[in-house]
Amino acid sequence: MLLAIDIGNTSINLGVFEDSELRFAWRLTSGVDRSPDEYGSLLYTLLQRQGIPSAKITGTAVCCVVPPLLSVFQEVCQKYLATSLLVVEPGVKTGVRISLDNPREVGPDRVVNAVAAHHIYGEPVIVIDFGTATTFDVVSEKGDYLGGAIAPGINIASEALFTRTAMLPRIELARPKQVIGRSTTAAMQSGIIFGYIGLIEGMIRRIKQELRSEAKVVATGGYAYPLAKEIPEIDVINPDLSLVGLRLIYEMNKIEK
Numbered sequence: 001m002l003l004a005i006d007i008g009n010t011s012i013n014l015g016v017f018e019d020s021e022l023r024f025a026w027r028l029t030s031g032v033d034r035s036p037d038e039y040g041s042l043l044y045t046l047l048q049r050q051g052i053p054s055a056k057i058t059g060t061a062v063c064c065v066v067p068p069l070l071s072v073f074q075e076v077c078q079k080y081l082a083t084s085l086l087v088v089e090p091g092v093k094t095g096v097r098i099s100l101d102n103p104r105e106v107g108p109d110r111v112v113n114a115v116a117a118h119h120i121y122g123e124p125v126i127v128i129d130f131g132t133a134t135t136f137d138v139v140s141e142k143g144d145y146l147g148g149a150i151a152p153g154i155n156i157a158s159e160a161l162f163t164r165t166a167m168l169p170r171i172e173l174a175r176p177k178q179v180i181g182r183s184t185t186a187a188m189q190s191g192i193i194f195g196y197i198g199l200i201e202g203m204i205r206r207i208k209q210e211l212r213s214e215a216k217v218v219a220t221g222g223y224a225y226p227l228a229k230e231i232p233e234i235d236v237i238n239p240d241l242s243l244v245g246l247r248l249i250y251e252m253n254k255i256e257k
Helices: 036-049 067-081 108-121 154-163 184-211 224-228 241-256
Strands: 002-007 011-018 021-029 059-064 085-087 125-130 133-139 144-152 216-220
Touching: 002 067, 002 241, 011 036, 011 241, 021 036, 021 241, 036 067, 059 067, 059 108, 059 241, 067 085, 085 241, 108 125, 108 133, 108 144, 108 216, 108 241, 125 184, 125 224, 133 184, 144 154, 144 184, 154 184, 184 224, 216 224, 216 241
Parallel strands: 002 059, 059 085, 125 216
Antiparallel strands: 002 011, 011 021, 125 133, 133 144
16 A cells, blocks of 8 residues: 655645545644654554554655655655655656756646646646645646646635734624625625636636646645636536656656666
8 A cells, every 4th residue: 555645834734546547635734843753643544444564665755845854754654664765856767857947946746746647637627725835737648737827726815914003903704795894894804715716717717828738727735615606617626636657657656667
């Protein structure tokens, strides 16, 4: 069995694969103040609840955008799973060509999503990851990672209104009944929710114009469901995209060893 770990700024997604099938998936809160033993205990408990002995995990693949947590999970894998860790980083075979000025600048989470999207959908594909940041990644039909765009995540934008103003409250990220808010809270919800929908729709339109072709649009990330259902241009929601990408990259590099 393979353990895939996607370490993000807000959450950590974990999944266990048996061959190509994702058997179980979990989401933990990211925290640089947690020790390897804390994460190891959490992981051990999750595996035990599903009846998976730690000895069944024969490989681990990780992508990480929080550098302090990478060494934490390296220790977790050595101490609790006795497995080596494949880290998605420059030099690792991915199956996609990074067509950027400086390929080493691309975040591993974006590469992993691109790999999975190209493998699953094939055609030109736009991946929108609704996470701490909202990222747009574009992969050509031939498997070239063309780049994309990065915007503040919806939660960051909402928190900024609260923390950087004197009188605006912290709000729940819920869809308001109408665009014209009749209270401060409703007005903020309208600006955040409908404003982000407009941002996504506009970016999809502009990306397709630059591609000069149609492309499948795939949404993933923690905020995908509440936003993507409001955007007809999004074709599919795949919450496990990064985990699938990690499995594919692991298999590519496993063959070489």
